[in-house]
Amino acid sequence: MIYLFNILFYLSFSIVAQGQVLPSVTTDNAEYDKLDEFCTRVNGSFKKYRWNKIICNPKRWKYEKISTQGDPLIYQTFFANPNSKKNTFIFCGIHGDELPSTYLCIHLVRDIIFDNPELYKNSNIIIAPLVNPDSFFFKKPSRLNANGVDLNRNFPTKDWDRLALHLWKNHYSSAKRRYPGPEAASEVETQFVVDIIKRFNPERIISVHGPYGFWDYDYLGSKTEWKKVKRTARKLGKMSRNFPVKDFRVFPGSLGNYAGSDLQIPTYTLELNSVRSQDSHYLWMRFRNSLRYILTK
Numbered sequence: 001m002i003y004l005f006n007i008l009f010y011l012s013f014s015i016v017a018q019g020q021v022l023p024s025v026t027t028d029n030a031e032y033d034k035l036d037e038f039c040t041r042v043n044g045s046f047k048k049y050r051w052n053k054i055i056c057n058p059k060r061w062k063y064e065k066i067s068t069q070g071d072p073l074i075y076q077t078f079f080a081n082p083n084s085k086k087n088t089f090i091f092c093g094i095h096g097d098e099l100p101s102t103y104l105c106i107h108l109v110r111d112i113i114f115d116n117p118e119l120y121k122n123s124n125i126i127i128a129p130l131v132n133p134d135s136f137f138f139k140k141p142s143r144l145n146a147n148g149v150d151l152n153r154n155f156p157t158k159d160w161d162r163l164a165l166h167l168w169k170n171h172y173s174s175a176k177r178r179y180p181g182p183e184a185a186s187e188v189e190t191q192f193v194v195d196i197i198k199r200f201n202p203e204r205i206i207s208v209h210g211p212y213g214f215w216d217y218d219y220l221g222s223k224t225e226w227k228k229v230k231r232t233a234r235k236l237g238k239m240s241r242n243f244p245v246k247d248f249r250v251f252p253g254s255l256g257n258y259a260g261s262d263l264q265i266p267t268y269t270l271e272l273n274s275v276r277s278q279d280s281h282y283l284w285m286r287f288r289n290s291l292r293y294i295l296t297k
C-alpha cells in the first residue's frame with residue numbers, strides 16, 4: 001500500500017507539472033546527484049519514523065548552500081504568480097529534534113502540488129523544510145547544529161553584539177542548548193535563512209517549532225499594522241482548533257527579533273504542542289487549515 005502510494009505520489013509530480021504551481025527543477029547533474037543522495041537518506045529517516053504519507057523527491061528541491069557537515073540546504077519557490085510581490089516564506093526544522101516541524105513543511109508541499117493545488121493558485125510560497133539537516137540526521141537529533149549552535153539565537157539582530165553572549169553567560173549560565181555562536185550569523189544555516197529573506201523580501205514569515213504549544217507573533221512596525229498581525233495570529237489560533245496565541249518575548253539572535261522587530265516583517269511562529277515523531281500526522285491534520293489560511297491570504 002505504501003509503495004502504491006509512493007508510485008502515485010511520484011507520478012503526480014509529472015502530471016501536475018502541467019499545472020500552474022510550477023517550481024523550477026534543477027537540470028544540473030552534479031546538483032541532482034547530491035539531492036538524490038540526500039533525499040535517499042531523508043526518506044530513510046521518514047521510513048524509520050513511519051511517515052509514509054510524505055516523501056523527499058530530489059526533483060522538487062534546489063540548493064545553493066551546504067550545511068556544516070555537507071548536506072544541501074534545500075528550498076523551493078512555488079510561485080503561482082511570479083509578477084506578484086506578495087510572498088510568504090515558511091521554514092521548518094531549524095531545531096533538528098523538533099521532528100514534526102519538518103513533517104509539516106513536507107506535507108505542505110504535497111498539499112500544494114498534489115492534494116489541493118487549486119487553493120494555492122494565487123499564492124507565492126517559499127519553503128525550506130529542513131534548515132538544520134546535520135542535527136536531523138544525528139543518531140539522537142539535537143536542537144543545535146553540528147557546531148553546537150542554537151540557530152535561533154544566531155540571527156544577526158541589532159542587539160546581538162551587545163547582548164547575545166552576555167545574556168547567554170550571565171542569564172543562562174552558559175547552557176549548551178542556548179549557545180548563540182561565536183558571532184552573529186556565524187552559521188551557514190543561519191546565513192541560508194537570512195539570504196532567502198533578503199532575496200525574496202517576503203511579506204510574512206512562518207517558522208515551525210515545538211513543543212510549547214502556541215502561535216506566537218512578532219512585529220515591530222506601525223501600531224495599525226501590528227493590530228492586523230495580532231488579528232491574523234488570533235485567527236490562526238482559532239483555525240487550529242483553538243490553539244493558544246501568545247505575544248511571546250524575543251531574544252538576541254532569534255528570528256522573531258531579526259525579522260519581526262529589526263526588519264519589520266510580520267513573523268509567526270507555530271510552537272507545536274509535541275515534538276514526538278509519532279504525533280506528526282495528527283499535528284498536520286490539526287494545523288493544516290491555519291497554514292493554508294496564512295499561505296493563501
Ligand SMILES: [Zn+2]
Pocket residue numbers: 095098208209210
Ligand atoms: Zn525550536
